[in-house]
Amino acid sequence: YLNLRHLQGYGAIVPSEFEGVVDDNTLKKIQSYVSEKIRFGFLSSLFGNIAAILFIFGGLLDIYNTWIMSLNLPFIVLGIMFFLLLNYAYTFISVPFVLYDIFKIENKCGFNLMTPKIWVIDFIKMIFLLTLVVILVASVGLWMIQWSPNYWWIWIWGFFLLFSILIMYISPYVIEPLFNKFTAIDAKDLEQKIKELMQKVNIKVSRVFKMDASKRSRHTNAYFSGIGRVRRIIIYDTLLEKMEDDEILSVLAHEAGHWKKKHVLKMIILAEVVSLIGVYLSFRILRTDVLTYIFDISHESLFAKIVLLGFVGGIFSLPLNPIRNYISRRFEKEADKFACGLTGKKDAMVSAIIKLSRDNLSNLHPHPLYAAFYYSHPPVIERIRDIKTID
Secondary structure (H helix, E strand, C coil): CHHHHHHHHHCCCCCHHHCCCCCHHHHHHHHHHHHHHHHHHHHHHHHHHHHHHHHHHCCHHHHHHHHHHHCCCCHHHHHHHHHHHHHHHHHHHHHHHHHHHHHHHHHHCCCECCCHHHHHHHHHHHHHHHHHHHHHHHHHHHHHHHHCCCCHHHHHHHHHHHHHHHHHHHHHHHHHHHHCCEEECCCHHHHHHHHHHHHHCCCCCCEEEEECHHHCECCCCEEEECCHHHCEEEEEHHHHHHCCHHHHHHHHHHHHHHHHCCHHHHHHHHHHHHHHHHHHHHHHHHCCCHHHHHCCCCCCCHHHHHHHHHHHHHHHCCCHHHHHHHHHHHHHHHHHHHHHHHHCCHHHHHHHHHHHHHHCCCCCCCCHHHHHHHCCCCCHHHHHHHHHCCC
16 A cells, blocks of 8 residues: 555655666556556455465365265375365465456556467466375475484474475476576677676576567566576577667576675575474474364364465565565675676666566566565665666
């Protein structure tokens, strides 16, 4: 609400950094797109919260849990069924909101290039991946609970850590190609410049790829994919079309900054420390009947306790969001400073950020409180002004 009010009050003002780049027509598009995204986000969030409240407090969880437990199947099989069906229900309930976002809002602003056929194929692939992940995670996790009743929390924490690292390794070769096509970039001069830039900071990049992002959207981006020897640079084909070489190099130098400053590693360590504390507290709570008693669950069930713990934990972990995002914004500023030092071209960095913001219709006037709570990157105007002050 604050963000929307702030946009309505300041959205018609062109920041000095965007003068000559954003005209009145583009500014109106930004206002319309961001406003609609905010309103839609509020409605979808409201629906999700109401659905969760009805499921937990309206007796649906109790009915569902009673039915699952009445099947008298082996413990692990019951757990897989319990969590798989819940994930399917959540996914299918979300479909109307996903479709509206893609084919209404994104389409209205000229971003969407996805056809219904592509969406259906993507959805089937997503369901397949969801099924595999839930079966694997539930099977291993529940087996560990049976195998080590008193110490399963440490084993599950270790499993999730190893599983996340494995996903980072295999994603560039197994998961990402399921949805997009990756080919060598056509501009060999640019590829050579990128490799030379990365060599300056001793970052070994196996390949530089172009991703067919235009198959689905006109949004622009670039990122590093994978870790270790499978690290690759991925550039959206939409980005290649709209940016000059120096601007692309600045964007990638920013990503290189995250690696050299060990931001990814630091965030992983921070997340794992918090996760370890959370898993241990979960272990202590799940050993009691406090959740099933408070929420009036008829049949004792570890599965129902886990759902309730997720609900309660989500509320109590909410204050961690601004802390995590504050750290992330600090890292983004460090990466910007690193990129400017690496390329020696602040103007190219500023130009790249302006183009990314303009082409993606980013909010140029977020409410400060909203940005502090939710933004993982500094607001674009603040970011540009910080870059211009770098020596």
